[in-house]
Amino acid sequence: MSQYLNVKDATKFVGKSESTIKRLLREVTSEPDHPDRHYIQPSHDEVEARKAAAEPYAWKIDQDLLTKRYPQDAGSKQGTGDDNTSAEDAQKSGAHDVIISVLREQLQSKDRQLQTLEQQLDRKDEQIGNQNERMREQNILMKDLQQRLAITAPARPADAVVESVTRDTEQGSDAVEQDSTNDNKKRSFWQREFRLFGR
Numbered sequence: 001m002s003q004y005l006n007v008k009d010a011t012k013f014v015g016k017s018e019s020t021i022k023r024l025l026r027e028v029t030s031e032p033d034h035p036d037r038h039y040i041q042p043s044h045d046e047v048e049a050r051k052a053a054a055e056p057y058a059w060k061i062d063q064d065l066l067t068k069r070y071p072q073d074a075g076s077k078q079g080t081g082d083d084n085t086s087a088e089d090a091q092k093s094g095a096h097d098v099i100i101s102v103l104r105e106q107l108q109s110k111d112r113q114l115q116t117l118e119q120q121l122d123r124k125d126e127q128i129g130n131q132n133e134r135m136r137e138q139n140i141l142m143k144d145l146q147q148r149l150a151i152t153a154p155a156r157p158a159d160a161v162v163e164s165v166t167r168d169t170e171q172g173s174d175a176v177e178q179d180s181t182n183d184n185k186k187r188s189f190w191q192r193e194f195r196l197f198g199r
Helices: 007-014 018-029 044-052 063-069 086-149 158-198
Strands: 060-062
Touching: 007 018, 007 063, 018 060, 018 063, 060 063
Parallel strands: none
Antiparallel strands: none
16 A cells, blocks of 8 residues: 655655655646646645645645665665664764764863872972971071070079169169258358358
């Protein structure tokens, strides 16, 4: 029993482009008496009636005509257009392979970036460790230097302190007495001068 396919299914059946199938339709339907016209629906009379009634219609092609016109492409394809999906499956499989390869490359690129970042972090950790070690050494050197420069005042015995305080007190008393004597001398001198002037 013949099976009629629409244009989309016919392209899948023979593996040709849609323009190729439409070219075949124009070739066969352009002549009402074409020997292959009976392989295409609707018939010439039906097309004219639908055109007159302004009704839409869609072309359908018999699988036998497709097999006759494209034997190498349609010979290995049997059954309906839904069964002839090997080409489409191959295209999908190829597309999937491309996507997988792209994703794999992206993953490899991310892995390389992560490795680079890990190496940089390791170098930073090493630099921080070296800096901490240098700071610790500097602190040790500074502490040693402070200990060497530290000058401790000699301890003074209690007796020496008492003697020093006593000496300072005595010197202060002598200074006060000497100042008072000088004042008396000055006063008596001035007094004498006033007495001379008084005479």
